Amino acid sequence: MAVQRQDQDRSSPGGQGWERFGARVRVARENLGRSLDEVAEAAVVSSHMLAAIEAGEEAPGRRVVECLDRDFSACGVLLDAWARVFISARLADGMPVDRLEGDAAQVRIYDPFAVPEPFRTPEYAAALDRSASPMRRAPADDRGVRRLLRADHAPPYFRVVLDEAALHRPVGTPEITREQLRRLRSLIDKDHIALHVLPAAGPGHPCPRGGFRLLTFSPHHALAFNPHAFGPGQLITDADRVHGYTDLFSALLAEALPEHASAALLADAIGRETPRAITAGPPGDPLIATTSAADPAALARP
Template sequence: MANNADLDPTASPLDYYGAELRRCREAAGLKQAQLGDIIYCTGSLIGQIETTRRVPTRDFSERLDAALGTDGQFGRLVGLVLRSQLPTWFQAYAEMEARATYISTYQAQLVYGLLQTEEYARAVLATGLPSNLEDLVAARMERQRILRREQPPMVWVVLDEAALYRPIGGREVMRRQLSHLLSLQEQRWTQLQVLPFEAGEHASLIGSFNTLRFEGDPDLVYTEDLISGHMTANPETVRESALRYAQLQAVALSVRDSAALITRVMEERYGHQPEPGQRAVA
């Protein structure tokens, strides 16, 4: 069993979190089981997080801050911890994504990560057969917090119609995912257009890409291959991606027509169906 005395708080955000949890708990004169009783978890979970065998959640961290009077310390730390659980090659992009003031993306296969429901994200991430699936899901949900900031980035998504029909996670998961996309109509800073099948050949048949814009820094273009991601601020690449994105937006459905299509697919493809042997009720 790992011993906190052997852990190096500088080794990683998770090690630092565990060391700080132990320090604050002991300063409060609490044993692991006593703290667990206060924040409605087991003392074993406290011990596992202190020894970096479990990754803390945001809910756990906020309850810790309330119980220990740490003024949001663990709530701030957990964002770094969860980001550190992302694949190493993706962490730099996640850091830049969190700083961006404008994000535009074309998604050819899947709903954009910042717009995924937890169930949909879990089904997507499970395809990679990771050993830390729940940590990856938590990290993806943590990324989405930028959309709930007081001043969120502007996010513009062009989503291929194919993503609406691919039943990731099954019918109910897809129904809830499409319902979530429809709820974005209420959010001023997030816009969604669907690129319909009838558009035929288009400017990004080669695949998905993202563009990030910043206050005072060069734009970045991000793409992925089978095993890693790639960012570049090369002016010619940025210029080419901007041109292609404008062409995609021009042939995509309007935001209103996109919502109508999503609604139709949600009801016709993922609507509640009668059980075998039953007749639908009009």
């Protein structure tokens, strides 16, 4: 998402925002009588990097700040201070939302129409692009999936709510849809990804207007994001509006199925999409018919 660039002292390491944060780290360390080496070891960084953080010359990542906050018994205060500077600096730099997600502690996603962007296979993403822009052919972009699973990256905790229809809506070819569902099934086996399906047979829909995301960086700092069919979408920073989206996600979660039931529904959707080979005639008959479990009429044909 492109955001107008602001003054350097708010947008980059070495500016006043990071200098104030670094000074706060230094004061907390000195008040505890700790050396740079002692604190650096607890935060799993070098003493040189910690000195650069304290001088405002280095912008630390969330995991380092979480270690510092825990080591200083700051109860989230230091993490809040980091999140305030981080969000301001990154928005001033025009950082897109998909890169902001990497430093969030939690990402909550609601998508009523399709498997959400961070979990799409390249083929599934390309098929969605083609359906939205039938006159234009854009290459698939799998950066979200690769970044999500990168070995050297500590991903956020993802909690995803999908409408049941998104599991059954064909996108591209049947094979593309099938592979996407299998991909989603493999991803939700990971500890940091939780899937909840909003059943089609449920009561009135809590959010009939479209999908959104919530990016939480610290106990008191979060952003909301509304994706658009074209363009970068709308990033929401106003605290009252973000709180409204937080309440809305809670309402969606209350109506959605728990994780184990959602996984079972996903497995059922994969089963319906998976072609199965059946044999006709006596044992050893070479006649083999390939059909889909989603087509009971085909199974009944002679």
